Amino acid sequence: MQRPEPQSFDRVLSSMCTEPHPAAREAAERYLATNPGDPATYEAVASLEERAVELLATLADHPTPTDAAGYVTSGGTEANVQAVRSARNRHDASDVNAVVPESGHFSFHKAAEILDVELRTVPVDDGYRARTDAVAAAVDSDTALVVGVAGSTEYGRVDPIPALADIAHDAGALLHVDAAWGGFLLPFTDHAWSFGDAPVDTLTIDPHKFGQAPVPAGGLLARESAALDALAVDTPYLETRSQATLTGTRSGAGVAGAVAAMEALWPDGYREAAERATENAAWLADTLAERGTDVVEPTLPLVAAALPESEFDALREAGWKVSRTAAGELRVVCMPHVTRDALRAFVADLDRIRE
Known part of the structure; x- marks a missing residue:
C-alpha cells in the first residue's frame, strides 16, 4: 500500500507550526522511544528536559533560568490547562474563576470545562488587547487566575502584561501569560511580556511553533516550583514516585528536538x-x-x-x-x-x- 507523502509547507499560510530545524529532526528521531514521564528510568532525556526548561526560561527572561520550574508539554493547550489547574489547586476558595480576555485561546474553555472552573471572558479594546478596566471589574476573591495573551492567535497582539499582573495580585490571584506563539518572537521586540517585565507566575511558550522544534513540543514555565508542586500526583509503580505533568507518558522526541532547535538557533x-x-x-x-x-x-x-x-x-x-x-x-x-x-x-x- 502506498502511503501519502507528508504535508508540504509550500502553501501553508495559516499554521503556527513550521518545518523543524534539521538538528531538531535528527535529535527527535534519536529519542523517539524514551519517556520523560519517568525521569528516574530515562535519565538521559530527563537531563535534556532540564536543559529545555533552562533554555525556555532564558528566552522568557526568568530571573534564574537554571532554577526555573517547568516541563515540555504536548503543546500550548496542555500548558494552559495546567496553568489553570495549578492556580485552582493553590487557591483557597471552593468555587474559583479564571479571567481571560476574549482573545484568549480556546484551550481556556477546555480547561474551564474539565476543571470545573468558571471562565469569565472580558472584552478587548479597539487594538484587540485586553481591557484592563474590564479585567479589574471581573476579578473578585474567588479569582484564582488572570490570563494575559502575548501574541494572540487571531491578530498577534500583546496584552498589557504588567498592568494585568498588578490587577491579579491585588485580587489575590495569579497571572498566567499565554505566549505559546509569541514567545520566540517577543525577545526581539520592545513589548513587555516576560518574567523580567512583570511578576508573571506561569507562562506558556511553545518550541514547536516559531521555535522550529518538531511537533509535539510545548512548554510550561513557572516562576516558582510551588506552581508545579500543586500539580503533583503519586506514581507508586514508577521509579519516579510523583509526577506533575498531565499526559504521563511522553515521547522524548519533543524534548530532544526542542533542545536541539534552541541550541542551534538561540539567539x-x-x-x-x-x-x-x-x-x-x-x-x-x-x-x-x-x-x-x-x-x-x-x-x-x-x-x-x-x-x-x-x-x-x-x-x-x-x-x-x-x-x-x-x-x-x-x-x-x-x-x-x-x-x-x-x-x-x-x-x-x-x-x-x-x-
Missing part, C-alpha cells in the same frame, strides 16, 4: 527569523492595502485582512492553506517557512481571482 537564528517574518508581514499588509483591502496593522508577523468569502474560497481552491478570524478576515501567519516568493505567488493568485 541569532531566532532574531534573523523574527526579522524576516516581520518584514514579510509588513510587505503583505502593505501590498494588500495598496489593492484596496482593509488590513489590520500587524504587531507581530500575523496579517489579518478583510476578503470577500468568494475570494477566500477561491484561494483555498487554488491550494492555499489559509484560515479566517472569528470575524471572518483572512489570516496569514508569517512563519519561518513562509517566504517572500510564496507571498508574491499568493498575491498573484489573488489578483488573478479579482480579474
Whole structure:
C-alpha cells in the first residue's frame, strides 16, 4: 500500500507550526522511544528536559533560568490547562474563576470545562488587547487566575502584561501569560511580556511553533516550583514516585528536538527569523492595502485582512492553506517557512481571482 507523502509547507499560510530545524529532526528521531514521564528510568532525556526548561526560561527572561520550574508539554493547550489547574489547586476558595480576555485561546474553555472552573471572558479594546478596566471589574476573591495573551492567535497582539499582573495580585490571584506563539518572537521586540517585565507566575511558550522544534513540543514555565508542586500526583509503580505533568507518558522526541532547535538557533537564528517574518508581514499588509483591502496593522508577523468569502474560497481552491478570524478576515501567519516568493505567488493568485 502506498502511503501519502507528508504535508508540504509550500502553501501553508495559516499554521503556527513550521518545518523543524534539521538538528531538531535528527535529535527527535534519536529519542523517539524514551519517556520523560519517568525521569528516574530515562535519565538521559530527563537531563535534556532540564536543559529545555533552562533554555525556555532564558528566552522568557526568568530571573534564574537554571532554577526555573517547568516541563515540555504536548503543546500550548496542555500548558494552559495546567496553568489553570495549578492556580485552582493553590487557591483557597471552593468555587474559583479564571479571567481571560476574549482573545484568549480556546484551550481556556477546555480547561474551564474539565476543571470545573468558571471562565469569565472580558472584552478587548479597539487594538484587540485586553481591557484592563474590564479585567479589574471581573476579578473578585474567588479569582484564582488572570490570563494575559502575548501574541494572540487571531491578530498577534500583546496584552498589557504588567498592568494585568498588578490587577491579579491585588485580587489575590495569579497571572498566567499565554505566549505559546509569541514567545520566540517577543525577545526581539520592545513589548513587555516576560518574567523580567512583570511578576508573571506561569507562562506558556511553545518550541514547536516559531521555535522550529518538531511537533509535539510545548512548554510550561513557572516562576516558582510551588506552581508545579500543586500539580503533583503519586506514581507508586514508577521509579519516579510523583509526577506533575498531565499526559504521563511522553515521547522524548519533543524534548530532544526542542533542545536541539534552541541550541542551534538561540539567539541569532531566532532574531534573523523574527526579522524576516516581520518584514514579510509588513510587505503583505502593505501590498494588500495598496489593492484596496482593509488590513489590520500587524504587531507581530500575523496579517489579518478583510476578503470577500468568494475570494477566500477561491484561494483555498487554488491550494492555499489559509484560515479566517472569528470575524471572518483572512489570516496569514508569517512563519519561518513562509517566504517572500510564496507571498508574491499568493498575491498573484489573488489578483488573478479579482480579474
